[in-house]
Amino acid sequence: MMFNENALKSIRNREIVIGYTTPDWNYDMYDLISYMNTQPEKFKIWEPKNRRLGLTKMEARKSTPDFAKNIIKDLKNTFYKNHISCHAYCGFTEYSKSFDIHKDRMDVLYLQVIGNIEWSIWKSDSNKTNITPDQGSCILKEKFMPGKWIWVPRGTYHLVEPIDPRVGFSFGVENNPDPSTYI
Numbered sequence: 001m002m003f004n005e006n007a008l009k010s011i012r013n014r015e016i017v018i019g020y021t022t023p024d025w026n027y028d029m030y031d032l033i034s035y036m037n038t039q040p041e042k043f044k045i046w047e048p049k050n051r052r053l054g055l056t057k058m059e060a061r062k063s064t065p066d067f068a069k070n071i072i073k074d075l076k077n078t079f080y081k082n083h084i085s086c087h088a089y090c091g092f093t094e095y096s097k098s099f100d101i102h103k104d105r106m107d108v109l110y111l112q113v114i115g116n117i118e119w120s121i122w123k124s125d126s127n128k129t130n131i132t133p134d135q136g137s138c139i140l141k142e143k144f145m146p147g148k149w150i151w152v153p154r155g156t157y158h159l160v161e162p163i164d165p166r167v168g169f170s171f172g173v174e175n176n177p178d179p180s181t182y183i
Contacts, residue, residue: 002071002109002149003078010151011107016121017151018142025067027113032090032167038063058086058169067113068169075109075171085172091115091162098160102130106172108152112144115166119144122157131157144168 002021003011010017039061045054058064059072068086075084085106091098101122110119124136136157143163144150152158160168 002074007151014153016140016153016156018148020148023147025065025113027065027067029114029165029167031065032088053090055088058088059084071109071111071171075173079173081175083174085174087170088167089170090167092165094162094164096162098162100130101133101136101157101159103155103157104152104172105154106174107154109149109171109173110152111149111169112146113167113169114146116163117144117166117168118142118161118163119150120159122159124157
């Protein structure tokens with residue numbers, strides 16, 4: 001499991017947690033492309049203009065990579081009253097635009113799998129789902145390479161910017177926002 005007792009304490013306190021796990025997967029762009037072919041069209045978000053692909057509902061797919069299945073299993077054991085979702089986000093060039101600064105309705109564990117990105121966390125008083133840079137301030141900016149992960153509590157504004165072609169897996173802890181339901 002990725003979370004030690006200190007990380008779990010921070011998660012229960014609705015804090016951002018950053019960690020690193022030694023990659024034990026052998027997953028590359030070829031594997032991603034092979035997996036794309038097994039993904040139903042309704043669970044693909046292809047954005048050619050941004051050179052970006054999202055694969056959703058991976059928690060329900062038998063062909064999901066083993067490392068992701070193991071994380072889903074661990075998250076289900078740790079956050080036992082919550083549904084766990086899994087999505088892969090891919091950018092095929094260093095110019096593959098990601099989502100704008102936004103916040104999610106679920107707690108998110110993001111794991112960098114292929115390539116490098118830059119994560120930034122934003123503070124804003126806005127209630128909107130998306131904000132522009134002039135509506136908030138960047139309070140953390142950090143480079144992520146394969147194996148680095150971040151826990152982002154729901155409602156935290158964030159931005160992911162590619163540095164090179166990349167794949168990251170996002171695991172959503174949905175349903176009950178009450179951290180006391182986390183073991």
